[in-house]
Amino acid sequence: MGYRVAVVGATGAVGREMLKTLAERDFPADEVIALASGRSAGQEVSFGEKAVLKVQNLEKFDFAGVDIGLFSPGASVSAVHAPRAAAAGCVVIDNTSHFRMEPDIPLVVPEVNRHALRGFRKRNIIANPNCSTIQMVVALKPLHDIARVRRVVVATYQSVSGAGKEAMDELWSQTRGVFVNDSPRPEQFTKQIAFNVIPHIDRFLEDGSTKEEWKMAVETRKILDPDIAVMATCVRVPVFIGHAEAVHVEFERPITEQQAWEALRAAPGVTVLDRRDDGGYATPVEIAGEDPVYVSRLRKDPTVPHGLAFWCVADNLRKGAALNAVQIAEELVRQGAFERQAA
Template identity: 80%
Template sequence: MGMKVAVAGATGAVGREILKTLAERDFPVSEVVALASARSVGTELSYGDRTVLKVQSLERFDFKGTSIALFSPGAAISAVQAPRAAAAGCLVIDNTSQFRMEPDVPLVVPEVNPQALRRGAKRGIIANPNCSTIQMVLALKPLHDLARIRRVVVATYQSVSGAGKEGMDELFNQTRAIYVNDATTPEQFTKPIAFNCIPHIDRFMDDGATKEEWKMAVETRKILDPDIAVVATCVRVPVFIGHAEAVHVEFEVPITVEQATEVLRDAPGVQLVDKREDGGYVTPAEAAGEDAVFVSRLRADPTVPHGLAFWCVADNLRKGAALNAVQIAELAVAQGLLEGR
């Protein structure tokens, strides 16, 4: 029996990907409702091969009778609309940063901490982690189970789609302007992004870290282990889709490259592509449109007693956002969390 499912923020890059993912994975729906701001009402969006959805107003929508709502409208809007949907009996899976660190809201990556999902049943809100956190913890989980992680040092190379359609448009327009010698003014980013790298994502915090870097640290601890130390440097790069990360991990006990290779090869959601030859690794462009988190360049880190280093890439709109949200919905159904709501 199908369920009524709502997608809030449906006209954005992640919202469109959620609609696409629901259809691709044949999620059991009886009706899909696309929701967005008032200015998008009436916009037509595709769902599957034939269905066309007309966008309705998120602010005015009555969530009564809706089983699941997948939210990606921005944190400020989720802060108001997600609790309203949950109060109407809808299970909300929120892709924004609004609820991630609230103690009664689970932060879930289904392959990593599926047991956490039930903690959100009472409040009716489940949080989807930050895109960069998702791909990193998916690769870290089997390693942590094997040798227990003490510390992670990570540098991210994050595509402009992490800033939405507007970020992608800015990269396109700036790139074109350079070739025709036109002047442009950055709007979505603090400096020109075309042919450039910007070590600044989200706002600066008092300690000099950006909020994106803070998110990676606190979310990893909430999802995986509160004792793991994480330091991140998050960089925006001129790539349309696909985040990459250079990860250095220090373990509490010895771990070999061969042991890590074995567990990563069998890890759910992970694909190990690690040939020590030209092109024997995966790049963001190759990960775009794929569901997996790809791990490459696995090697020992000789600068710490028990260390490994690796490179991982993933499509930030899919596993980093839409796919993970839909997998949470699938897990909620499998665990019976919708019963009695």
């Protein structure tokens, strides 16, 4: 049985990656439909190496008969069209922040909490977590199973692709401008991003944290364990693709480096690249286009009881967004969710 799949936001960076991932993983789709705003209707987007899809107008599209909708059009657009699609019988897997913390909508990373999919029929919507949260919980899960995570302190180094195509264009134009004496003009960011780092992602909250930092804390608790304390500092860096994180973890019970290495090497979705020599670690430029979460620099943190520190890197457009959404769809197929609906 093949499925009808709609990709919403198909002209954006994540939408294009969703189409690419569906094709690469040979998802069992009889039909793939590319949807975007009216101003993008009529454009063409690639699906696989040879196929080209004509973009249709989201506002006018009828979701009746569509099995799965992979949404990444922006939170305000998902707020309107995801419930409309869900009411028509389409299972929505939404990559925006709009539905993530609603208690009756599962927030899912398949390697971590696929069991949460059991409740998806309440709203017919499943939320894809924040990109920085996804890679961190994939790395934390095998360690949590051994010793239970009590507290996490994380600093992120997030690429500009997390802010969309215009942000990537701004990094490119500013970088070029520096070399031709053209003063960079920030538009997508609050400060110059070329040759700079900006400790500010999303809006500021009353307590001084940013919305991105809040997301990492509350999403980790919803996905992994409600008792985990998370302190995050989220930073935008002049990298095109790939998020990195320096993670310090305090556990409830003792855990050795050897135990952690063994658990991570056996964990789904994780690749350990950790040699204690020059270049024996993963960086964003090397993992762009790759599926796993790479873990490096694992070592004891002697400043807290039962502490470990590690560095993790992942392609934020793939595992941080498109791949995770497609994996959720694959898990629904594996569980027979659509067959049960038909019955």
